[in-house]
Amino acid sequence: MDNLSIWTYSVVGLTFTLYIGIAIWARAATTAEFYVAGKGIHPVANGMATGADWMSAASFISMAGLIAFNGYGASVFLMGWTGGYVLLALLLAPYLRKFGKFTVPEFIGDRYYSQAARIVAVICLILASITYVIGQMKGIGVAFSRFLETSYDTGLYIGMGIVFFYAVLGGMKGITYTQIAQYCVLILAYTVPAIFISMNLTGNPLPQLGLGSEYIQNGVASGMSLLDKLDQVIIDLGFKEYTTQTMGNTLNMFAYTLSLMIGTAGLPHVIIRFFTVPRVADARYSAGWALVFIAILYTTAPAVGAMARLNLMDTIQIGPIGTETGNLKYEDRPDWFKKWETTGLLEFEDKNGDGRIQYYNDKNEGFAAQAASYGWKGNEMVKVDRDIMVLANPEIANLPDWVIALVVAGGLAAALSTAAGLLLAISSAVSHDLLKGVFKPNISEKAELNASRVSMAGAIVVAGLLGLHPPGFAAGTVAIAFGLAASSIFPALMLGIFDKRMNNTGAIWGMASGITVTLLYVFQHKGFLFIPGTEFMMGMDPNWFFGISPNAFGAVGAVINFAVALTVSRLTAEPPESIQALVEDVRVPRGSGAAPHLSAALDH
Amino acid sequence: MTPENRTAYWKANLRLLAILLVIWFIVSYGFGILLAPTLNSISLGGYPLGFWFAQQGSIYVFLVLIFVYAHRMNKLDKEFEVDEQ
Numbered sequence: 001m002d003n004l005s006i007w008t009y010s011v012v013g014l015t016f017t018l019y020i021g022i023a024i025w026a027r028a029a030t031t032a033e034f035y036v037a038g039k040g041i042h043p044v045a046n047g048m049a050t051g052a053d054w055m056s057a058a059s060f061i062s063m064a065g066l067i068a069f070n071g072y073g074a075s076v077f078l079m080g081w082t083g084g085y086v087l088l089a090l091l092l093a094p095y096l097r098k099f100g101k102f103t104v105p106e107f108i109g110d111r112y113y114s115q116a117a118r119i120v121a122v123i124c125l126i127l128a129s130i131t132y133v134i135g136q137m138k139g140i141g142v143a144f145s146r147f148l149e150t151s152y153d154t155g156l157y158i159g160m161g162i163v164f165f166y167a168v169l170g171g172m173k174g175i176t177y178t179q180i181a182q183y184c185v186l187i188l189a190y191t192v193p194a195i196f197i198s199m200n201l202t203g204n205p206l207p208q209l210g211l212g213s214e215y216i217q218n219g220v221a222s223g224m225s226l227l228d229k230l231d232q233v234i235i236d237l238g239f240k241e242y243t244t245q246t247m248g249n250t251l252n253m254f255a256y257t258l259s260l261m262i263g264t265a266g267l268p269h270v271i272i273r274f275f276t277v278p279r280v281a282d283a284r285y286s287a288g289w290a291l292v293f294i295a296i297l298y299t300t301a302p303a304v305g306a307m308a309r310l311n312l313m314d315t316i317q318i319g320p321i322g323t324e325t326g327n328l329k330y331e332d333r334p335d336w337f338k339k340w341e342t343t344g345l346l347e348f349e350d351k352n353g354d355g356r357i358q359y360y361n362d363k364n365e366g367f368a369a370q371a372a373s374y375g376w377k378g379n380e381m382v383k384v385d386r387d388i389m390v391l392a393n394p395e396i397a398n399l400p401d402w403v404i405a406l407v408v409a410g411g412l413a414a415a416l417s418t419a420a421g422l423l424l425a426i427s428s429a430v431s432h433d434l435l436k437g438v439f440k441p442n443i444s445e446k447a448e449l450n451a452s453r454v455s456m457a458g459a460i461v462v463a464g465l466l467g468l469h470p471p472g473f474a475a476g477t478v479a480i481a482f483g484l485a486a487s488s489i490f491p492a493l494m495l496g497i498f499d500k501r502m503n504n505t506g507a508i509w510g511m512a513s514g515i516t517v518t519l520l521y522v523f524q525h526k527g528f529l530f531i532p533g534t535e536f537m538m539g540m541d542p543n544w545f546f547g548i549s550p551n552a553f554g555a556v557g558a559v560i561n562f563a564v565a566l567t568v569s570r571l572t573a574e575p576p577e578s579i580q581a582l583v584e585d586v587r588v589p590r591g592s593g594a595a596p597h598l599s600a601a602l603d604h
Numbered sequence: 605m606t607p608e609n610r611t612a613y614w615k616a617n618l619r620l621l622a623i624l625l626v627i628w629f630i631v632s633y634g635f636g637i638l639l640a641p642t643l644n645s646i647s648l649g650g651y652p653l654g655f656w657f658a659q660q661g662s663i664y665v666f667l668v669l670i671f672v673y674a675h676r677m678n679k680l681d682k683e684f685e686v687d688e689q
Contacts, residue, residue: 067659072640072655072658072659075636075637075655075658075659078658078659078662078663079632079636079658079662079663082662082663082666083628083632083662083666085666085670086624086625086628086666086669086670089670089673089674090621090624090625090669090670090673091621094677208660209649211650211651212648212649212650212651212656213649213650214650225650226650227650227651227652227655243644243652243655244641244644244655250637250638253637254633254637254638257632257633257636257637258633279688280688281674281677281678281681281687281688284670284673284674284677284678285671285674287670288667288670288671288674291666291667291670292667295663295664295666295667298663299660299663299664302659302660584610587610587614587617588605588610588613588686589681589686589687589688590605590681590685590686590687590688591688592688
């Protein structure tokens with residue numbers, strides 16, 4: 001074993017021991033101080049734990065890679081996954097806390113006085129959560145394949161086993177202190193390499209400022225800002241300008257951001273955290289604190305992405321473009337390059353047979369003549385999976401082994417904690433909301449527990465197998481999950497609070513139509529149930545709906561949901577007096593009950 | 605609490621929401637997306653301004669919005685005597 005492997009095994013092992021140790025310690029102390037019934041969790045602690053719950057493989061492993069290659073276009077992830085907290089804090093959190101129930105389907109079932117509404121909500125929740133887990137599986141597969149130096153597929157199978165073990169251990173998830181530890185590991189792992197790299201490239205230790213600072217090349221100030229330098233380097237190789245390239249048209253950027261924002265406010269594993277703060281007033285601050293801890297990563301990510309891209313280009317394009325020695329010799333490629341080749345996520349093909357690596361945009365017709373004149377016969381980095389960038393970043397920048405090991409541990413913490421949380425949400429939806437709540441009210445506790453284990457295993461297998469050929473990069477797949485939540489759950493929750501006249505029929509039709517339209521559009525592009533080869537474009541252009549991509553379509557689904565719900569509700573009977581009184585009551589904080597214990601909420 | 609009081613409280617809440625959500629919209633969808641190409645001609649700390657709003661600025665504003673909301677609402681609760689004792 002080389003030095004790096006020893007470091008990686010040690011750091012990953014140490015962090016896992018820490019999480020389990022805290023879980024055991026906190027359990028022992030339960031009755032004593034932490035969970036005096038109804039006391040709940042302090043908003044700052046709750047915010048940090050929410051941050052760990054929230055930031056998954058999509059945020060940690062995938063997002064900066066997408067920023068690196070999409071530049072300004074990837075802003076949709078940055079704004080979408082933070083701006084949603086504003087909606088959550090202003091439109092949902094305090095009211096759901098006042099309502100004082102455990103799960104999202106329970107709220108929908110009670111507010112819309114209907115088992116049918118509850119079932120529809122459960123189905124939407126399961127669809128969104130499983131899609132979300134597919135994205136996590138992609139990230140876990142990437143992390144394990146690199147960590148164990150195997151192929152991506154093998155990494156994914158091993159990851160599935162570990163996720164199952166981790167999620168079934170279960171109870172551990174509910175302990176806020178474990179999540180606080182996970183947050184600390186995750187944020188250190190993300191910011192430490194970013195600070196190192198920012199220091200190297202700009203001399204400014206704060207990545208948020210470094211990204212705009214002057215670029216320092218080999219110790220000499222270059223006289224231009226890092227962003228300008230990056231723009232220049234990639235334009236010279238035929239790529240689009242970093243600071244202005246978009247993802248699709250302006251409408252797509254708009255819809256993508258909106259879909260992620262309202263999806264954020266509709267995802268059950270985040271909402272559940274606001275049920276457990278002590279008071280309504282705390283629920284408002286809790287969302288703010290969660291965003292503080294999330295923003296530390298999200299404002300660092302743009303620097304990580306841009307600097308990784310610049311370092312990657314500099315590694316391969318070592319001299320002036322077009323000169324013979326300007327490109328790195330394949331046999332001189334660094335270690336990290338070889339290791340990622342093992343995983344199959346990075347591929348090189350010597351198209352012009354010169355033994356050197358040419359990395360440029362061969363789709364750019366304006367650049368083609370110039371490339372041909374250099375004797376280049378196409379881009380030779382035939383595969384650069386975006387999801388490897390964050391993990392490869394510290395190696396590309398030649399950072400010490402312990403930093404690289406820390407990043408692997410952070411990525412695993414992010415992916416495992418979120419996957420486990422989602423699997424618990426899925427299994428409790430099946431066993432509690434569907435089985436006990438609707439079909440078999442007399443089910444024994446043991447049978448309920450077994451059903452939850454079986455549904456958890458089932459979800460892992462389904463998500464894992466679909467993760468072999470995921471419908472996109474981790475963050476893109478997760479974006480689809482947000483679209484599904486946006487088109488179904490969020491409108492039903494918001495209307496349930498802000499529209500007293502909203503009735504059961506309206507809500508059910510709204511949810512059903514919103515998620516159906518969104519799913520159809522997504523499946524049309526990505527394959528039925530995401531199975532490759534089952535796309536049904538039927539001669540239509542990709543993104544035929546005004547250029548909106550399937551990942552961004554949740555915004556359209558949400559608009560349909562709102563429109564259908566409002567129309568149908570006005571054509572049918574108004575909700576009973578008692579429900580209208582309930583809505584009035586939810587709107588004022590006074591009289592809120594004691595907070596339920598989070599693990600009680602999760603077991604529930 | 606009288607029904608008039610209840611309505612007034614809810615109206616004040618909605619007014620606050622409207623103001624904050626307009627700002628939320630302007631910094632992200634406005635400055636970050638629709639107006640970004642125009643704003644990019646201005647530079648802020650080495651960043652083109654539109655790019656900065658999309659990747660940094662909007663996030664800082666979101667944070668401020670939530671804390672302002674929490675602070676104002678908790679005050680409003682006391683004014684209308686609907687806070688949790």
